[in-house]
Amino acid sequence: MTPKLESTITGSCQSFESIREVLAKANEEKSGDELAGIAADSAAERVAAKDVLSQLSLATLRENPVIPYEDDEVTRVIQDVVDETVYKEICDWTVADLREFLVDERTNEEDIDRIRPGLTSEMIAAVTKLMSNIDLIQATAKMTITARCNNTIGTEGTLSFRLQPNDPTDDVDNIRYSICEGLSYGVGDAVIGINPVEDNHEQTKRLLEVTKEFIEEWNIPTQNCVLSHLTTQIEAVRNGAPADLLFQSLAGTEAGNESFGIDIDLLDDAYEFGKEHCTASGPNFMYFETGQGSELSSDSHADVDQVTLEARCYGLAKRYDPFIVNTVVGFIGPEYLYDGKQVIRAGLEDVFMGQLTGISMGIDACYTNHIQADQNDIESLAVLLTAAGSNYFISVPMGDDTMLNYQSNSYHDAAALWDIFDVRPAPEFESWLEDMGIARDGHLTSKAGDPTVFLGEHEDGRKQESTNS
Known part of the structure; x- marks a missing residue:
């Protein structure tokens, strides 16, 4: 069941018809969204959408992918690999909770590794929209992927x-x-x-x-x-x-x-x-x-x-x-x-x-x-x-x-x-x-930027035999 999607944070009630609309209007200003006709009409509407988004549960996002499961194979790929055990641990979190978890100085790489299998792409996109540039840098810096x-x-x-x-x-x-x-x-x-x-x-x-x-x-x-x-x-x-x-x-x-x-x-x-x-x-x-x-x-x-x-x-x-x-x-x-x-x-x-x-x-x-x-x-x-x-x-x-x-x-x-x-x-x-x-x-070294190292023009230019010595 989709919750009521409205906010009064801007002093007047702003309502939205779908999770997809909330996600679009909570996005930072992008000319592509404006071209598509789905962007917020004003800064006030953008703030209202962020407010609504922040209160949505991760379960709501899981249950409402932006393109239905039966209509899109990308949706099916994303949904089918969710670790249900991990998901059950975090499904009641709001998007705001997920943001606080990611930027909390006590949250480390192992903590993020633990919840990652329970996330869908819509959850990841949603939390991104609530984060400032420095939030994004701070959270990304905690993650090492080799x-x-x-x-x-x-x-x-x-x-x-x-x-x-x-x-x-x-x-x-x-x-x-x-x-x-x-x-x-x-x-x-x-x-x-x-x-x-x-x-x-x-x-x-x-x-x-x-x-x-x-x-x-x-x-x-x-x-x-x-x-x-x-x-x-x-x-x-x-x-x-x-x-x-x-x-x-x-x-x-x-x-x-x-x-x-x-x-x-x-x-x-x-x-x-x-x-x-x-x-x-x-x-x-x-x-x-x-x-x-x-x-x-x-x-x-x-x-x-x-x-x-x-x-x-x-x-x-x-x-x-x-x-x-x-x-x-x-x-x-x-x-x-x-x-x-x-x-x-x-x-x-x-x-x-x-x-x-x-x-x-x-x-x-x-x-x-x-x-x-x-x-x-x-x-x-x-x-x-x-x-x-x-x-x-x-x-x-x-x-x-x-x-x-x-x-x-x-x-x-x-x-x-x-x-x-x-x-x-x-x-x-x-x-x-x-x-x-x-x-x-x-x-x-001083050789840097000199491509003739690889053209046989350096006395000490070396090929395969030297690199394994």
Whole structure:
């Protein structure tokens, strides 16, 4: 039974028709929700919605998913994995109780681990809407989620980076040079991942071979991935391509995933295929990307707000025990996140929700040129999320991806973040950097930023034989 959904906190009675409406109107201001016509009409209505939401029980949210169980396979995935024993312990908590639990200084990582199996994505989205930015940072910082592919990501005191050597023509030489540059700055431990211009299995195979050959030539403890469609990657692997990770974009609704050309059956089959054919040591070999607003962009949002849909993406991703998941937070434009303030808020929300879901979570802290944001906004977000304990960031040459035509964190931002927060790359990767002479005692050396280390132009440039000595 749905409780009465009304509030008088603003001096006049505000009422709401559904849990879905309350969730949408309690959301912080987002241009995507406004475009969808589901956002609060005023700050007063937003406060009223937050008041109503704060008093809802977790059981009410469990019993009222934003898309009914019988209508959506993502809902079924999320609901079916709830640990009923844990759920019974917390089902009478209100959303406000859950927030107080998460920000209480006495609550530790083990406490959060204990309740996590009893949560649904709607519960996670709901508590997010009651939290300030500093609340999100504080709570996220309590959670450590590790995963292993060819190296281990997310261990305490580490911060990893995806090396993204995209090229607007898929030129192999340019890609290799960009890999050299990124590695010379110490990035690439999360993955060397390429967004291909051509989405076909021949080109995917070619790029996977190029990256794998480079990794093996220099004995680099990392993993490769080409971010073509999942079916394209599987076809490439069937034809002999060496893939450490399998990638796919996810949505928070069944209809949204259909727009991506996927469903649960395909994801399940890909997961089983990866177990047998991925070249990584594992056990984690899946890579997913998400982003607030993607469902609205394909008209598959079902009148659900973008924060709640994003939380549902993470509930789906958890089914496949991924090595990395990242939100591409400001990529799809001002229609969904209008400015730097909204992008920063969304990035903090997303990493918190991913970590609370229990997945190895990172971010592409990015923006496009037509959004009201700049590089300072993205650097501010990177600082905040490093404080929060994000597992990794995307990094591109000079912060400018010339193929996808957007801005992100640069290769050289990594050194600044490691220095400010006294954190390091993944342990296996850091050892390799030291063997290469690129890092020493947790700091980059004078070789850092010099890609010729990998071009045979240094007297002491060393390949595979030295890294195992």
